[in-house]
Amino acid sequence: MSQRILITGGAGFLGSHLCDRMIDAGNEVICLDNYFTGRRQNITHLLDHPNFELLRHDIIDPIKLEVDQIYNLACPASPIHYQHNAIKTMKTSVMGAINMLGLARRIKARILQASTSEVYGDPLMHPQKEGYWGHVNPIGIRSCYDEGKRCAETLFMDYKRQNGVDVRIMRIFNTYGPRMNADDGRVVSNFIVQALRGEEITIYGDGSQTRSFCYCDDNIEGMIRLMDGDHPGPINIGNPNEFTILELAEQVIELTGSSSKISHLPIPQDDPKQRQPDISLAKAELDWRPKTELREGLTSTISYFEKELSEK
Ligand code: NAD
Ligand code: UDP
Secondary structure, three states: OOOEEEEEOOOOHHHHHHHHHHHHOOOEEEEEEOOOOOOHHHOHHHOOOOOEEEEEOOOOOOOOOOOOEEEEOOOOOOHHHHHHOHHHHHHHHHHHHHHHHHHHHHHOOEEEEEEEHHHHEOOOOOOEOOOOOOEOOOOOOOHHHHHHHHHHHHHHHHHHHHHOOOEEEEEEOOEEOOOOOOOOOOHHHHHHHHHHHOOOEEEEOOOOOEEEOEEHHHHHHHHHHHHHOOOOOOEEEOOOOEEEHHHHHHHHHHHHOOOOOEEEEOOOOOOOOOOOEOOHHHHHHHOOOOOOOHHHHHHHHHHHHHHHHHOO
């Protein structure tokens, strides 16, 4: 059945892929964004679609709309961007959550929060299960994002307990793919763009820190299953295949055929040493697991950036 869907952060990397999936499924989509890290270019192909509407709005301000479901994705996700204006990042997570939860409560809409593996901080439990409370610095340079997202999770659970709001919480682990910004600062886009430009590949630290990379299409499938299922979450959505950052750099160099050399820069403060999702709950509750191997996902992301960079 066709539904009216609000997607905050809809012009961003993940939001724009979600807009595509929702429109393809015959829904009406309101895409809301303040264009801090998002781009009209990500959704230009949808602008003339009769079921698609674009709103420039900042979620730290309240808004009145009539929808059936709200996907709350608005928030910069890359450390460079979320640290650029740390207070604004915290406001987006906390005031944005309050505004969107208030809206969901008034109009009786189901609402999903795009939370993050960052709620586990620099984890002492490996891999990370949803029951783990995390190891987070409350006063460091990543805290505006980590603690903002943790506070948003608290608000989601309190609106559920206190006001009966129908919430879903998704803990997203590092996700990559086409439509990331070339200057986004996250590791996959950085390495691919550096390799394609023949620039040095910048590894922070010795490259032994690990991440588990999930392709965007797999993420969106998990997001929709969580929204449409019965479990409120939190549920981890990520790819459990874990790689060191050095291994990622080597794969990108190989797949691009680049002559770029690796250089090492200082590791940023509080950079988590390891990260790998335990996805047993997603498998059991959503019958979800990622399908795209890193090689395959990197290959399609490289093709996207080749086109992007050639058009600049
Ligand atoms: P992104 O930066 O591409 O998208 C975020 C979007 O939100 C952008 O379009 C931006 O302009 C918009 N936005 C930011 N602040 C806003 C505000 N105050 N009001 C309205 N719009 C605002 O990042 P993404 O990777 O697509 O991430 C989407 C969501 O998923 C974010 O909430 C992020 O925290 C979460 N997440 C992503 C990842 C990942 O690896 N991609 C991992 C964990 C969590
Ligand atoms: N990283 C790196 N070089 C870069 C960008 C990132 O070595 O040009 C490292 C970063 O220090 C971290 C990992 O890659 O250990 C993932 O960084 P990203 O910013 O993509 O995400 P997050 O740290 O939030 O997982």
